[in-house]
Amino acid sequence: IGHPEIFPLVFTTKTQEIFNCRVDEDVTEENCFKLIKKEDIIQDLKTRATISDFHPIKKVVLEYPGEELLVVFDAKFQYGQNFYFVASEEAKENLLKPPETTEEKGEKEEENREETLEIHPYKPPVHKPWVSLGSEKEVEEESVKDTVTKIKYMISRVRKKFGAPITFTDKNASQVKDSYFECTSYQDKTFSIKILEKDVGVQMVPKVREASTQTKWTYPKNAATQYFPRQLSNEEKEESLSSEKLKEFLTSVHLRMEIALQQNEIMNAFFDDWKALAEDENSSGGKPDVYLKAYQSFTDLQYLKDRTISCICWHPTIYGIIAVSARDRLSYKEQVNLSDKSLLQQSVILFWSFFDSMHPQLMLECPEDIFCFQFSPSDPSIIAGGCINGQVVLWDISQHEEKLQNAKTVADGIKITAVSTVNASILNILQYICMSGGKNSTEPTLVRYCAVSSIQYSHKKPVTDIHWLPDYFEDNQMAATFDKRAETRLQLVTCSPDCSVLFWNIPATKLPEQLSSDKVREGEIFDMPPDVPDTFKHLDLCWKPLVKINLCESDINTEYGPVRMSLRELHYHYKTSEKVQSLNTLEVPTKESPYTEMGTSSSKNLKVLQNISTDFFVGTVDGEIVYSDWKMEIDSDSAKPVIQKHTQKDTIHTETINTLQRSPFFKDIILSVGGRNFAIWKEGITNGPILQSSCSAGRNTAGHWSLTRPGVFFIGRDDGNIDIWDLLKKTHEPSHFQNISESMITFISPWTASPKQHFVAVSDGLGVLHVLEICQTLSHPSRNEHADVLDYLEREVKYLK
Amino acid sequence: AEVEETLKRIQAHRGVVATIVVNAEGIPIRTTLDNSTTVQYAGLLHQLTMKARSTVRDIDPQNDLTFLRIRSKKHEIMVAPDKEYLLIVIQNPCE
Numbered sequence: 001i002g003h004p005e006i007f008p009l010v011f012t013t014k015t016q017e018i019f020n021c022r023v024d025e026d027v028t029e030e031n032c033f034k035l036i037k038k039e040d041i042i043q044d045l046k047t048r049a050t051i052s053d054f055h056p057i058k059k060v061v062l063e064y065p066g067e068e069l070l071v072v073f074d075a076k077f078q079y080g081q082n083f084y085f086v087a088s089e090e091a092k093e094n095l096l097k098p099p100e101t102t103e104e105k106g107e108k109e110e111e112n113r114e115e116t117l118e119i120h121p122y123k124p125p126v127h128k129p130w131v132s133l134g135s136e137k138e139v140e141e142e143s144v145k146d147t148v149t150k151i152k153y154m155i156s157r158v159r160k161k162f163g164a165p166i167t168f169t170d171k172n173a174s175q176v177k178d179s180y181f182e183c184t185s186y187q188d189k190t191f192s193i194k195i196l197e198k199d200v201g202v203q204m205v206p207k208v209r210e211a212s213t214q215t216k217w218t219y220p221k222n223a224a225t226q227y228f229p230r231q232l233s234n235e236e237k238e239e240s241l242s243s244e245k246l247k248e249f250l251t252s253v254h255l256r257m258e259i260a261l262q263q264n265e266i267m268n269a270f271f272d273d274w275k276a277l278a279e280d281e282n283s284s285g286g287k288p289d290v291y292l293k294a295y296q297s298f299t300d301l302q303y304l305k306d307r308t309i310s311c312i313c314w315h316p317t318i319y320g321i322i323a324v325s326a327r328d329r330l331s332y333k334e335q336v337n338l339s340d341k342s343l344l345q346q347s348v349i350l351f352w353s354f355f356d357s358m359h360p361q362l363m364l365e366c367p368e369d370i371f372c373f374q375f376s377p378s379d380p381s382i383i384a385g386g387c388i389n390g391q392v393v394l395w396d397i398s399q400h401e402e403k404l405q406n407a408k409t410v411a412d413g414i415k416i417t418a419v420s421t422v423n424a425s426i427l428n429i430l431q432y433i434c435m436s437g438g439k440n441s442t443e444p445t446l447v448r449y450c451a452v453s454s455i456q457y458s459h460k461k462p463v464t465d466i467h468w469l470p471d472y473f474e475d476n477q478m479a480a481t482f483d484k485r486a487e488t489r490l491q492l493v494t495c496s497p498d499c500s501v502l503f504w505n506i507p508a509t510k511l512p513e514q515l516s517s518d519k520v521r522e523g524e525i526f527d528m529p530p531d532v533p534d535t536f537k538h539l540d541l542c543w544k545p546l547v548k549i550n551l552c553e554s555d556i557n558t559e560y561g562p563v564r565m566s567l568r569e570l571h572y573h574y575k576t577s578e579k580v581q582s583l584n585t586l587e588v589p590t591k592e593s594p595y596t597e598m599g600t601s602s603s604k605n606l607k608v609l610q611n612i613s614t615d616f617f618v619g620t621v622d623g624e625i626v627y628s629d630w631k632m633e634i635d636s637d638s639a640k641p642v643i644q645k646h647t648q649k650d651t652i653h654t655e656t657i658n659t660l661q662r663s664p665f666f667k668d669i670i671l672s673v674g675g676r677n678f679a680i681w682k683e684g685i686t687n688g689p690i691l692q693s694s695c696s697a698g699r700n701t702a703g704h705w706s707l708t709r710p711g712v713f714f715i716g717r718d719d720g721n722i723d724i725w726d727l728l729k730k731t732h733e734p735s736h737f738q739n740i741s742e743s744m745i746t747f748i749s750p751w752t753a754s755p756k757q758h759f760v761a762v763s764d765g766l767g768v769l770h771v772l773e774i775c776q777t778l779s780h781p782s783r784n785e786h787a788d789v790l791d792y793l794e795r796e797v798k799y800l801k
Numbered sequence: 802a803e804v805e806e807t808l809k810r811i812q813a814h815r816g817v818v819a820t821i822v823v824n825a826e827g828i829p830i831r832t833t834l835d836n837s838t839t840v841q842y843a844g845l846l847h848q849l850t851m852k853a854r855s856t857v858r859d860i861d862p863q864n865d866l867t868f869l870r871i872r873s874k875k876h877e878i879m880v881a882p883d884k885e886y887l888l889i890v891i892q893n894p895c896e
Contacts, residue, residue, distance in 0.1 A: 229828075229840040229844060230826070230827075230828050231828060231829075231836075231840070232824075232828050232829075232830065237830050237831070240824060240830050241804060241830060241831060242804075245885055245886070246804055246822070246830075246886060247803055247804060249883045249884075249885060249886040249888075250803070250804055250807045250808070250888070251803075251807075252883065253881040253883055253886075253888050254807050254810075254811060254888075256867065256868050256881050257811055257879060257881050257888060257890055258810075258811065258814070260868065260870060260879050260890075261811070261814040261816075261817065261879070261890065261892060262814075264816065264877060264892055264894045265814065265815050265816065268894045270872060270894075
């Protein structure tokens with residue numbers, strides 16, 4: 001509280017009665033002091049001990065120096081309790097007295113204040129005697145006095161010694177004894193603590209270990225093998241077709257399907273615009289480099305001397321094999337009188353391979369000069385050729401096929417059969433007897449032909465065009481035993497300037513009926529040499545055509561001498577596919593035709609085929625294009641089967657036609673090349689050609705459509721140039737021309753060996769075969785080329801009308 | 802007759818190559834292709850549709866396969882499955 005002598009106390013009423021300090025009776029607010037004798041307090045403390053009110057200050061009371069203690073009534077609870085006890089004499093005195101003085105002073109001040117209105121005169125202070133209040137003691141205590149007298153020292157030195165030069169030297173402190181004192185460290189034993197106890201932790205690892213492995217658990221599984229697919233019989237199919245469930249199914253499903261179909265029709269969601277843009281760039285930007293790069297050229301000095309190549313054929317399956325037929329180089333007049341020509345030199349068909357440009361791989365022996373030949377589409381080892389004398393020849397090279405396929409390695413060690421030519425008149429040309437002779441191995445193998453058609457029934461003039469017919473052409477319905485072998489049946493059609501078109505049939509095996517009714521040659525059947533395959537032995541010399549068509553108009557009675565022909569549906573399948581829908585056999589209602597008389601005894605009742613188009617184009621010797629139909633109908637007048645349908649004939653070309661070819665992309669577009677111009681025709685348009693070229697300076701001698709680009713075709717000229725026409729670029733002149741050789745071009749045959757390699761084989765009048773590689777711009781069609789060419793053709797058709 | 806009509810209408814769409822109706826066991830009932838090709842298509846697509854349907858239902862059992870379209874280089878095969886039958890249409894997309 002600030003006053004250490006004040007001790008607040010609580011006085012109970014009992015205590016107040018004992019000491020006569022009852023509140024409001026003995027002790028009031030003004031008269032608050034009460035002196036109590038010390039002895040009384042001590043007495044009270046003894047009697048009442050702990051319950052005495054003075055108990056807390058017992059110690060203070062006992063130590064109190066005076067006799068009487070002051071207890072003050074604290075009405076305002078200034079110190080916290082209702083009484084407080086003053087512990088010291090001085091404080092007691094102070095408390096008792098000052099209140100009196102303050103009271104007095106207070107009274108005086110009140111009196112003074114009333115009189116202070118008057119001006120007090122100045123009174124200088126009166127000197128009063130010094131009253132000591134004890135401050136001298138304090139001063140004395142604080143002052144510092146010398147307790148001991150100070151000692152004086154005087155130190156002197158000789159004067160000359162002051163300021164003398166002094167030299168300092170170093171001295172090691174350790175040399176002088178006791179010059180320094182050190183405290184070395186020592187091991188104090190008292191501080192070394194021996195570890196008597198250490199906490200160590202130990203982990204125990206159990207000896208037991210768990211391990212597991214996975215074993216192969218083979219569980220039994222059902223497996224089944226199906227040999228042929230399950231199929232429902234027709235009745236079951238009918239039943240399910242008519243069931244209600246199927247109807248419901250279709251009603252619920254067809255909407256989804258139609259949505260999807262329409263989506264596809266509207267647009268192609270997967271069309272890659274970027275790729276298409278790249279293709280457009282290639283075709284539209286700038287002048288692309290168009291060329292035919294010379295790849296290889298083949299010629300043979302021995303067999304092709306003074307000869308010209310009449311026909312080129314690529315081997316359909318083996319890469320890099322070309323076959324070339326040669327014939328004598330004849331002037332125009334001599335060509336007309338072919339029948340008088342006699343053989344001087346063996347005529348052959350040469351097989352060349354890309355890998356060996358010096359030696360032909362194979363040679364096919366021909367009875368006469370071959371004008372044209374073709375590989376069979378279903379079996380590339382069968383080759384049919386048409387001779388200059390009108391016969392049709394067949395070869396079978398299946399034995400040598402492997403050799404052709406391995407044409408890279410030079411053939412060796414194969415014995416070659418030589419030929420001895422029999423120079424007989426044309427009517428007696430039958431067979432050649434082969435003799436084997438030792439020749440060196442670089443000579444190509446000579447393969448003899450397997451069958452020749454009978455002279456009597458062949459053409460009278462050279463066979464100028466030969467085509468294989470696809471599988472589903474059957475001109476004659478054979479006997480029942482024969483139908484099973486439908487796949488192996490092969491059909492040929494040939495035409496010749498003797499105004500006839502012959503259909504030939506190659507039955508697979510011998511027909512027993514044929515032999516019996518065969519008109520055997522006049523006993524001059526030679527045995528076949530041993531190493532010739534007897535595939536067609538049964539046909540040899542007795543092969544007759546199936547159907548003969550005389551191309552003559554029924555009313556005008558003019559005759560046409562076809563040189564080239566083009567049938568409508570010639571799809572060549574080089575792999576037998578089952579997807580070709582087998583159509584009904586073509587049956588022609590005819591009974592009387594002597595030309596359909598065959599060795600086969602089978603029926604003459606032939607019905608007309610519904611779906612196949614029987615129209616064909618024919619290009620004639622005189623330059624006419626005839627479009628006709630071979631459907632045989634009976635002419636009411638002469639009871640002879642004649643071509644009934646109206647034929648359409650156009651004379652555009654002035655000279656003989658040398659090429660008549662359908663476009664590989666559009667089935668009804670034909671290219672005809674002859675004389676000084678060429679023309680493009682569309683089947684069904686009778687006004688004239690869609691496109692006709694202007695008369696050119698030289699003669700066009702060969703032509704062919706490009707196999708990969710719909711609007712491109714090649715024209716060969718008699719000056720050794722090849723003109724490349726692109727219908728989309730220019731139609732009045734070729735888009736590109738290139739000179740191949742010095743003599744005239746006799747045949748052009750393009751070929752796609754692989755998607756990257758496109759070749760065109762060009763033969764010239766000197767007997768050289770040039771193989772050229774077509775550059776990419778010429779071989780790869782642009783994106784919409786097919787549609788563009790189609791548009792162009794349709795426009796041209798419209799202009800015609 | 803309705804069945805015929807619906808099938809003819811689908812077949813008449815542009816580019817449609819073939820239409821096959823297959824029953825629940827994968828045996829073709831009605832087709833416009835030849836037999837061997839049909840059988841091949843039916844067997845293979847039936848299995849594929851079953852697999853596709855089980856895939857869809859594995860992920861969400863409330864879901865079910867409504868249509869399956871396979872786009873290849875040459876054409877597009879569209880399969881519409883149902884409880885008992887399967888309708889397969891092969892179409893050449895327009896180019």
